Amino acid sequence: MKTSVVIIGGGPSGLLLSQLLHLSGIETVVLERRSRAYVLSRIRAGVLERGTQDLLDRAEVGTRMHGEGQVHDGFNLSFGDSLHRIDLARLRDQSVMVYGQTEVTKDLYEARDRLGGSILHEVEDAAPYAMTTSNPFVIYRHNGQDHRLNCDFIIGCDGFHGVSRKSIPAAQRREFEREYPFGWLGVLSETKPAAEELIYAAHDDGFALCSMRNAQLSRYYIQCKADEDISTWSDDRFWSTLKSRLPRDIADEIVTGPSIEKSIAPLRSYVCETMRYGRLLLAGDAAHIVPPTGAKGLNLAASDVHYLSEALIAWYRDRRADLIDGYEARALARVWKCERFSWWMTSLLHRFPKSTPFETRMQRAELEYIVSSQAAQTSLAENYVGLPY
Ligand code: APR
Ligand code: PHB
Numbered sequence: 001m002k003t004s005v006v007i008i009g010g011g012p013s014g015l016l017l018s019q020l021l022h023l024s025g026i027e028t029v030v031l032e033r034r035s036r037a038y039v040l041s042r043i044r045a046g047v048l049e050r051g052t053q054d055l056l057d058r059a060e061v062g063t064r065m066h067g068e069g070q071v072h073d074g075f076n077l078s079f080g081d082s083l084h085r086i087d088l089a090r091l092r093d094q095s096v097m098v099y100g101q102t103e104v105t106k107d108l109y110e111a112r113d114r115l116g117g118s119i120l121h122e123v124e125d126a127a128p129y130a131m132t133t134s135n136p137f138v139i140y141r142h143n144g145q146d147h148r149l150n151c152d153f154i155i156g157c158d159g160f161h162g163v164s165r166k167s168i169p170a171a172q173r174r175e176f177e178r179e180y181p182f183g184w185l186g187v188l189s190e191t192k193p194a195a196e197e198l199i200y201a202a203h204d205d206g207f208a209l210c211s212m213r214n215a216q217l218s219r220y221y222i223q224c225k226a227d228e229d230i231s232t233w234s235d236d237r238f239w240s241t242l243k244s245r246l247p248r249d250i251a252d253e254i255v256t257g258p259s260i261e262k263s264i265a266p267l268r269s270y271v272c273e274t275m276r277y278g279r280l281l282l283a284g285d286a287a288h289i290v291p292p293t294g295a296k297g298l299n300l301a302a303s304d305v306h307y308l309s310e311a312l313i314a315w316y317r318d319r320r321a322d323l324i325d326g327y328e329a330r331a332l333a334r335v336w337k338c339e340r341f342s343w344w345m346t347s348l349l350h351r352f353p354k355s356t357p358f359e360t361r362m363q364r365a366e367l368e369y370i371v372s373s374q375a376a377q378t379s380l381a382e383n384y385v386g387l388p389y
Helices: 012-023 036-040 050-058 063-068 088-092 101-114 235-244 297-318 322-349 357-372 374-385
Strands: 005-008 028-031 070-072 074-079 082-087 096-098 118-120 124-129 137-142 145-150 153-156 175-189 199-201 208-214 217-224 259-272 280-282
Touching (some): 005 012, 012 028, 012 101, 036 101, 050 096, 074 088, 074 357, 088 374, 096 208, 153 297, 217 235, 235 259, 259 322, 297 322, 357 374
Parallel strands (some): 005 153, 028 118, 074 199
Antiparallel strands (some): 074 082, 137 145, 175 217, 175 259, 199 208
């Protein structure tokens, strides 16, 4: 069998790329390891930059986002029992869209189905071959049958634990990593959110985040140990810990309820600069990971997909190789800036177990500087709403 572009991974990156290429007449096949239900069961951040919103519109999947998403003109930092609003609209004349990643993925699946896109689920052992030739192919098993799919390009959209990046010889991979000494314990509850906009809370006991999916669905996180045992976290313990890290007047208004999802996520910064290896190209979490503090994961995947879709369209339309050749450098220029912002937000807001008293004072001084400086808030806002593509 032959197609133009094989995409390994049916998450946001793979689906968005598949949709954009389809709209430009380029045939793709998406190979997804999990069932669709499993992919759609994942709970992930959904703070969409303007660039991501525009790309979803170009992919003709923005209707429900504009109808059901919440436009946020600002967000809050809290420390020392006070709340400080970062006014994105005033500082950068921009806003962000709060719309769960699960919904984005659902919209993409529906659009692919509508256009007759080829997505195979529960694909086993997909593996790229002949990547350094002009005739690469993917071998995989589906419904008990082994298959070979010849193509022009293989795109690794298979996330941090996927096969694509690991198919690049280790000696060729330029990798950079920072693991953080803590994790996030997240809870989803069918309760009214703590506030109309997000609250990022720094506290001596640890970080907390108040977010939401809609007016009756709240998403909360508290910093926890990297090796935390989730079985020791009852809902009551979660709620009391969350409240203890928020300003009193906010904590007193928190509507608690049973958790409908509770999970722990590790925090990591990671970049594989080798985003291209011959006819294999990586996009999204397959190439880089950011700690969720800056809500950049999905937005970075979107900018990768933007650059990659432009490059592939130029190849198929005009047999131009320059954008393919320039993809890695172009994507990395934005990847590293977003990695820096996510690392900076994480370093600013979390309690590091081995912090010295001086370092703790530096964190507080930086927070005090931000809330007292228009210039500092403008820089924070510029990164939060999304740096240009
Ligand atoms: N073969 C086929 N599919 C695979 C394989 C494999 N070997 N390994 C992983 N996958 C699939 C996963 O099941 C998942 O559906 O690839 C998909 C990767 O999706 P994500 O991990 O969501 O990564 P990406 O699409 O780049 O989206 C980035 O989504 O998960 C969040 O934090 C992430 O916000 C970021 C954004
Ligand atoms: C979320 O709503 O899950 C969320 C929001 C903002 C973040 C991280 C997660 O920075």
